[in-house]
Amino acid sequence: MLELYDQIQAAAAAIRQQWDHAPRAGIILGTGLGGFADRIESPVTIDYEKILHFPRSTAVSHRGRLVCGLLEGVPIMAMEGRFHQYEGYPLKQITLPVRVMKALGADLLIVTHAVGGMNPLYVPGDVMIIDDQINLMGDNPLVGINDDRLGPRFPDMSAPYTPELIAVGQEIARKANFPVQRGVMVAVTGPNLETRAEYRFLRMIGADVVGMSTVPEVIVAVHSGMRVFGLSVITDMCLPDSLKPAVVEEIIAIANSAEPKLRTLVLGILAHEKGQG
């Protein structure tokens, strides 16, 4: 794991050559939320393949580039396209971009992703602020010798998502007059969707939504000492007793329709960050 440090430095140097700013925040844009990057001012776009040690994204609707620039006057770097365990990448590789964000100066990670809703009070198109997570991926990006330069051996996970930012997010939604959920996300490997029995199991263990990403990135962010704000877009309802087959096109369409809420929340959090000085 000790070679990871050098990889992070090399990737950070490659980005700095093209965009010489210190980001305040890193943003990971999930399925269907790629259009969001068009709002970034003075953008500098870097394809993943131009960044040393970055893997390439193969998922549907993920583009695979880094967009650096300003949002709400705050310097940020946004990942358009992320890497998933189901694509065959090891978790250390999936989470490398988060380490690079930290190395460049970001101390806030904003993660967004599409999920299936299991809490029956949710509806498709809802946005959920992630309160907590369950890792059922069967793996952890921190397995291996710990590099103390990157973070502690046993990171505390009692509040992986920054409580203060959760409260700020809820306030933003109230002011903009739309409902926002707050709940627990469970991450599974995928790529197959869950069986009805698996949905019942995941609900029984305490999860409100289920997805195939985000948990590895958040673990690494916590390991790095970053604050985290997470948003799930509920793109379909996974109610085991009235389960319909999932259609990828519909999921992406619903994710796109939720984009205004998501944008309001992300921009609001960045405005809050700016206000904090």
Added chain:
Amino acid sequence: MQHVAEQIAAAAQAVRERWPDTPRAGIVLGSGLGALAEEIKVDTKIDYADIPNFVKSTALGHKGQLVCGHLEDVPVMAFQGRFHLYEGYSAEQAALPARLTKALGANALIVSNAAGGLNPHYSVGDVMVIEDHINMMFANPLIGVNDDNLGPRFPDMSCPYDHEFMEIAACVARREDFVLHRGVYVAMLGPTYETRAEYRMARRLGGDVAGMSTVPEVIAARHADMRVLGLSTITNVGSPDAPTSTTGHDVLAAAMTASAKLTKIVRGTVASLR
């Protein structure tokens, strides 16, 4: 899996050259419980580096040596330092101490660990005798071709922890007047401590404590038809509704306080093997 037998044979050979006795029990000492080894009348100490196929233990509070000697006049070997999956070792590597113990002739394995309490009745510094476990590590040391010389393809797990050992532990605790719980250990991969949601999950699944070790060793021991005693020290209490943060050093400090209770139970159990 045939190569596992060769690895164990080589390791056993190296130990036998330094210590000719036949142990009656192997003791795996967990985080902060290494002090138990000081109770042993030592014949020899063998650095893991001198045992073929043993890897270096990188974990906090783990020394990485095998202590061979006598406890309660019973020949025992104590593993000061174990191999964890979160260190990047395979479940098969994590199971090596159990298999080496068996290869040297012992039929009992005593495993101890530091664990987070999920059961609200448990307090920091309490000791729990492991009654059963849940494997949530997404790994099993028996995956691969089965070596029938080591054990059966499908080992029964209806009673992984020996009832007589559990009873001895309970008697010791009553006699010595300290609280001993009896509960279910949930093994997680780590190295992150559990989130609040993960604590709730582990509790709902039936766990009383959660930890990051022990299960691979116990599975291999049961595969080899050994009798197992498992002891957890409650080093922190996971209370998801009033979360507090945990560090590796807090865990070690709590483990030290329970060390005396643990020592008494291990002595009593080993004495039963005379």
